[in-house]
Amino acid sequence: xxxxxxxxxxxxxxxxxxxxxxxxxxGIYSFxxxxxxxxxxxxxxxxxxxxxxxxxxxxxxxxxxxDSFIDIADSVDLKNSARANLRSYxxxxxxxxxxxxxxxxxxxxxxxxxxxxxxxxxxxxxxxxAYNDFVAVLIRIIKDGIKKGEFRAIDVEKYAAAxxxxxxxxxxxxxxxxxxxxxxxxxxxxxxxxxxxxxxxG
Amino acid sequence: xxxxxxxxxxxxxxxxxxxxxxxxxxGIYSFxxxxxxxxxxxxxxxxxxxxxxxxxxxxxxxxxxxDSFIDIADSVDLKNSARANLRSYxxxxxxxxxxxxxxxxxxxxxxxxxxxxxxxxxxxxxxxxAYNDFVAVLIRIIKDGIKKGEFRAIDVEKYAAAxxxxxxxxxxxxxxxxxxxxxxxxxxxxxxxxxxxxxxxG
Amino acid sequence: xxxxxxxxxxxxxxxxxxxxxxxxxxGIYSFxxxxxxxxxxxxxxxxxxxxxxxxxxxxxxxxxxxDSFIDIADSVDLKNSARANLRSYxxxxxxxxxxxxxxxxxxxxxxxxxxxxxxxxxxxxxxxxAYNDFVAVLIRIIKDGIKKGEFRAIDVEKYAAAxxxxxxxxxxxxxxxxxxxxxxxxxxxxxxxxxxxxxxxG
Amino acid sequence: xxxxxxxxxxxxxxxxxxxxxxxxxxGIYSFxxxxxxxxxxxxxxxxxxxxxxxxxxxxxxxxxxxDSFIDIADSVDLKNSARANLRSYxxxxxxxxxxxxxxxxxxxxxxxxxxxxxxxxxxxxxxxxAYNDFVAVLIRIIKDGIKKGEFRAIDVEKYAAAxxxxxxxxxxxxxxxxxxxxxxxxxxxxxxxxxxxxxxxG
DNA sequence: TATGAATGAGCCTTCATTCAT
DNA sequence: AATGAATGAAGGCTCATTCAT
Numbered sequence: 002x003x004x005x006x007x008x009x010x011x012x013x014x015x016x017x018x019x020x021x022x023x024x025x026x027x028g029i030y031s032f033x034x035x036x037x038x039x040x041x042x043x044x045x046x047x048x049x050x051x052x053x054x055x056x057x058x059x060x061x062x063x064x065x066x067x068d069s070f071i072d073i074a075d076s077v078d079l080k081n082s083a084r085a086n087l088r089s090y091x092x093x094x095x096x097x098x099x100x101x102x103x104x105x106x107x108x109x110x111x112x113x114x115x116x117x118x119x120x121x122x123x124x125x126x127x128x129x130x131a132y133n134d135f136v137a138v139l140i141r142i143i144k145d146g147i148k149k150g151e152f153r154a155i156d157v158e159k160y161a162a163a164x165x166x167x168x169x170x171x172x173x174x175x176x177x178x179x180x181x182x183x184x185x186x187x188x189x190x191x192x193x194x195x196x197x198x199x200x201x202x203g
Numbered sequence: 204x205x206x207x208x209x210x211x212x213x214x215x216x217x218x219x220x221x222x223x224x225x226x227x228x229x230g231i232y233s234f235x236x237x238x239x240x241x242x243x244x245x246x247x248x249x250x251x252x253x254x255x256x257x258x259x260x261x262x263x264x265x266x267x268x269x270d271s272f273i274d275i276a277d278s279v280d281l282k283n284s285a286r287a288n289l290r291s292y293x294x295x296x297x298x299x300x301x302x303x304x305x306x307x308x309x310x311x312x313x314x315x316x317x318x319x320x321x322x323x324x325x326x327x328x329x330x331x332x333a334y335n336d337f338v339a340v341l342i343r344i345i346k347d348g349i350k351k352g353e354f355r356a357i358d359v360e361k362y363a364a365a366x367x368x369x370x371x372x373x374x375x376x377x378x379x380x381x382x383x384x385x386x387x388x389x390x391x392x393x394x395x396x397x398x399x400x401x402x403x404x405g
Numbered sequence: 406x407x408x409x410x411x412x413x414x415x416x417x418x419x420x421x422x423x424x425x426x427x428x429x430x431x432g433i434y435s436f437x438x439x440x441x442x443x444x445x446x447x448x449x450x451x452x453x454x455x456x457x458x459x460x461x462x463x464x465x466x467x468x469x470x471x472d473s474f475i476d477i478a479d480s481v482d483l484k485n486s487a488r489a490n491l492r493s494y495x496x497x498x499x500x501x502x503x504x505x506x507x508x509x510x511x512x513x514x515x516x517x518x519x520x521x522x523x524x525x526x527x528x529x530x531x532x533x534x535a536y537n538d539f540v541a542v543l544i545r546i547i548k549d550g551i552k553k554g555e556f557r558a559i560d561v562e563k564y565a566a567a568x569x570x571x572x573x574x575x576x577x578x579x580x581x582x583x584x585x586x587x588x589x590x591x592x593x594x595x596x597x598x599x600x601x602x603x604x605x606x607g
Numbered sequence: 608x609x610x611x612x613x614x615x616x617x618x619x620x621x622x623x624x625x626x627x628x629x630x631x632x633x634g635i636y637s638f639x640x641x642x643x644x645x646x647x648x649x650x651x652x653x654x655x656x657x658x659x660x661x662x663x664x665x666x667x668x669x670x671x672x673x674d675s676f677i678d679i680a681d682s683v684d685l686k687n688s689a690r691a692n693l694r695s696y697x698x699x700x701x702x703x704x705x706x707x708x709x710x711x712x713x714x715x716x717x718x719x720x721x722x723x724x725x726x727x728x729x730x731x732x733x734x735x736x737a738y739n740d741f742v743a744v745l746i747r748i749i750k751d752g753i754k755k756g757e758f759r760a761i762d763v764e765k766y767a768a769a770x771x772x773x774x775x776x777x778x779x780x781x782x783x784x785x786x787x788x789x790x791x792x793x794x795x796x797x798x799x800x801x802x803x804x805x806x807x808x809g
Numbered sequence: 810t811a812t813g814a815a816t817g818a819g820c821c822t823t824c825a826t827t828c829a830t
Numbered sequence: 831a832a833t834g835a836a837t838g839a840a841g842g843c844t845c846a847t848t849c850a851t
Contacts, residue, residue, distance in 0.1 A: 006851070007814065028316070030232035034842065044816040049843065112379070113315030114230075125379065132381055159392045162382050166372025167365055173372075177314065177327065179334055180364050190361045197400040211831095236825060246833035248827080257825065432719075434636035438846060448812035450848080459846065516783070517719030518634070529783065536785055563796045566786050570776025571769055577776075581718070581731065583738055584768055594765045601804040612830070613835065640821065650837040655822070 013051045014065075016041045021062045025103050029059060029110035060123065063111045066104050067131050073097055074134050083146025084196055090142060091168075091195070092188040098172055099183045105176055135168075136161045143199070152199040164195055215253045216267075218243045223264045223309060231261065231312035262325065265313045268306055269333045275299055276340050285348025286398055292344060293370075293397070294390040300374055301385045307378050338363045345401065354401040366397055417455045418469075420445045425466045425511060433463060433514035464527065467515045470508055471535050477501055478538050487550025488600055494546060495572075495599070496592040502576055503587045509580050539572075540565045547603065556603040568599055619657045620671075622647045627668045631709045635665060635716035666729065669717045672710050673737045679703055680744050689752025690802055696748060697774075697801070698794040704778055705789045711782050741774075742767045749805065758805040770801055 019041040023032050034055055038045045052058040077090055098105060111124055139161040146152035171191070175182030221243040225234050236257055240247040254260040279292050300307060314330055341363040348354035373393070377384030423445040427436050438459055442449040456462040481494050502509060516532055543565040550556035575595070579586030625647040629638050640661055644651045658664040683696055704711060717730055745767040752758035777797070781788030 009814090012814095033840090045842090046816050046844080047814080050814065055842070109315055112375070113311055129379065129381055132376070132379075155395075156388070156392055159382075159388070160396065162376060163369055163373060163393060163396060166374075166376055167369035168372070169375065170368025170371035171365055172368075173314070174334070174364060174368055177330065177334075179331055180361075186358070186361070190358050191365060193357075194362065194365060194397075194400040197402070198396040199399075235823090240834090247825090248833050249831080251826070252831070437844090442813090449846090450812050451810085453847070454810070513719055516779070517715055532783065533785055536780070536783075559799075560792070560796050563786075563792070564800065566780060567773055567777060567797060567800060570778075570780055571773035573776035573779060574772025574774070575769055576772075577718070578738070578768060578772055581734065581738075583735055584765075590762070590765070594762055595769060597761075598766065598769060598804040599800075601806070602800040604803070615835090618835095639819090651821090652823080652837050653835080656835065661821070 009051070013061075016043070016048065016051055016058075017061050017065050020058055021066065021104060021107055024059065024062060024110065025106040029107070029114055034058075059111075060127075062107065063124065063127060066107055066111075067127060069101070069104070070097075070131060070134070074138050077138050077142070079141065079145045083142055083149055083151045086142050086145070087139075087195065088188070088192045090138065091192045094168060095182065095188045095191075098175070102175065102182070105172055109173065109176060132165065135165045139164055146199065155199065160199070167191070211253075215263075218245065218250065218253055218260075219263050219267050222260055223268065223306065226261070226264060226312065227306065227308045231309070231316050236260075261316075262329075264309065265326065265329060268309055268313075269329060271303070271306070272299075272333060272336065276336050279340050279344070281343065281347045285344055285351055285353045288344050288347070289341075289397065290390070290394045292340065293394045296370060297384065297390045297393075300377070304377065304384070307374055311375065311378060334367065337367045341366055348401065357401065362401070369393070413455075417465075420447065420452065420455055420462075421465050421469050424462055425470065425508070428463070428466060428514065429508065429510045433511070433518055438462075463518075464531075466511070467528065467531060470511055470515075471531060473505070473508070474501075474535060474538070478542050481542050481546070483545065483549045487546055487553055487555045490546050490549070491543075491599065492592070492596045494542065495596045498572060499586065499592045499595075502579070506579065506586070509576055513577065513580060536569065539569045543568055550603065559603065564603070571595070615657070619667075622649070622654065622657055622664075623667050623671050626664055627672065627710060627713055630665065630668060630716065631712040635713070635719075640664075665717075666733075668713060669730070669733060672713055672717075673733060675707070675710070676703075676737060676740065680740050683744050683748070685747065685751045689748055689755055689757045692748050692751070693745075693801065694794070694798045696744065697798045700774060701788065701794045701797075704781070708781065708788070711778055715779065715782060738771065741771045745770055752805065761805065766805070773797070 016037070020037045023036045023040050026032075027036060034048055035045055037058070038048055041048075048058065052061060073093055076093060077086065079086060081089070112128055114124055136158075140157055143152060143157050143161060147154055147157070168191070171180070171182060171187070174180045218239070222239045225238045225242050228234075229238060236250055237247055239260070240250055243250075250260065254263060275295055278295065279288065281288060283291070313326055316326055338360075342359055345354060345359050345363060349356055349359070370393070373382070373384060373389070376382045420441070424441045427440045427444050430436075431440060438452055439449055441462070442452055445452075452462065456465060477497060480497065481490065483490060485493070515528055518528055540562075544561055547556060547561050547565060551558055551561070572595070575584070575586060575591070578584045622643070626643045629642045629646050632638075633642060640654055641651055643664070644654055647654075654664065658667060679699055682699065683692065685692060687695070718734055742764075746763055749758060749763050749767060753760055753763070774797070777786070777788060777793070780786045
């Protein structure tokens, strides 16, 4: 009665993972559906069983990528000193990105695509949300530090944005091969820099 | 007696400027040669009189864009205190980018394209050079500050990279519409943050 | 003991009926096998248990459609006056088509397909036979009328063809929405026109 | 200054003519753009210089076909007796169609396509207009005949529609190979039939 | 027997590039 | 030197058909 039994969800994820590799390697604009089909070892037509069109596949890859960050934001708590919390957060981020440098490729691609107006508002929305999640965690940590008397009362929003921007920028340099983000010294250097900027006593 | 005296170099630059507008608006991957021809008010075939192919046109636009930064790097001197020099540099950068937010679009596009391996090594090289120019200026300022006893002796290279990354990241947020980089408070906030991180006395 | 007794012939007919609906709605060139599978509430693969390929399914639908006309031709007899017989035949046809305007759609579709040479000789044959059946009935009635002295001795074949053509044309106009073939006046108008053309006394 | 000088309108017409042949031969649903490109001896891309997409090419062919009828309708006047005018009109039509039997193919294809709902309303409109033009001419002739006392006062609209339907139907039979519309006897037979139906004296 | 997931041939359409004028 | 008509390679997507279950 029933033909080939397939876990469609699992297969969809498998395709997404292969597609992410392909997009990371060839670029969001240059990769071909046939590249993905080959990488995932399925026929071209099969891709369209799981994704309406190329764009839907790309979006799925991006969402899948964003989902991988949820855990990081959730892993932060405010039990310890604000200084320790911030060091911990920075450290976790560097570890995560060091391990997933490939998927960062695709993120920059998405953001680049998001820059082109009108059509890609959805990308912007998704990306903005991810960005805000990062910023929100930092804001929580910094405000907690101010409340605890560890940090000076600075412009929290701008500081948080600047910190995320800095991490983003360093990550970008890593992707570009300008510096080596797997260098274990990074978290300490960056944390120090931020904490010095925040310290009451300097 | 010559039937039509045309300054080929001037016309080439005119095309580059129009092409830059087109690329900024449509994106480095989506713009068409015909878009450029229309914008520059020349025939499609004419473009090929000035540029071997699409890639050469794109590269020319990127180089033209990079050249616009040379002045900024050159404008920095070390006559004043390191703190003042750094504030001045940050301030100049924000002013420049606020005025040329459109051309930043294209930079991110180039960098995104540069991420795709093999073929685009040239872009990476060009971009790396531009990045290094920025970093070099900061390194000069910071080292000068250390020598003058204004700054602590920190990991200069990483600090400089982090600062450029931060500026890059904030700029990116501006392009994405996440924050407003024309806000006049940015230079002071960022300068303070950096200087606090560098200060001996805090 | 047999696990599932299925009347294959009945199921085949059920599929044909659903397929006819689908073809009528979507058009002979635009309908998809999956449309039929959905409409008939069977799997796509199942269709191929009953029909070798799409073409065989289409042909089966057409034959099924043609069969519905056999009764009409058979219902005609020559007991009454030729004038009455012709009026009766015209009237029956209009009633039949008024009730089955939907299936006329499919007929025109078949004919349209039949127009494409080479491959579809079979359609032409089937259609020609149906056409000839209609014409034959008219020829019988007219010849009967001539024999009975009611009609003039005209070119029977051409007259019959013209009459069928006229009915066909009016039907087509009805399908196209140009006129309303359910208007009860049609049979009388058409019969009068034909009979005036055939009358000895005018 | 100016490249290849081409009469774009003439070339467009040439493509339309070749496309009409192709569509007539292969069918409106089965022909491929590459068929047309081959027939017109141009590259596939060239077709898209003249027509936005396949549908626009098809529509252009149809409109071109319809335009060929305008002259016929215009050629009718009411100077002579209504009987003579009608004979003349019928005769002109048969001559025209005999010469252009190929383009009739495409007309039936259009009409068939027009039958499929929603999307093809434009075809229906174009076709309805053409149909009405034919009917209008007949109505003029018949009304003129009634006024002149040559014809009986019958339901003019239905008569006219029936006559056009008849011509349409016979034409269809011709296209289908069921009868030979180039047979010179047709105009006389049909005219007689119609005139007998219209005559006061029979 | 029934199914629907998988497939890939095939077709429309785009666009960088060429070249006759 | 300048042009834009012409081109065809390339790639996204559809859908009839197959076949493992």
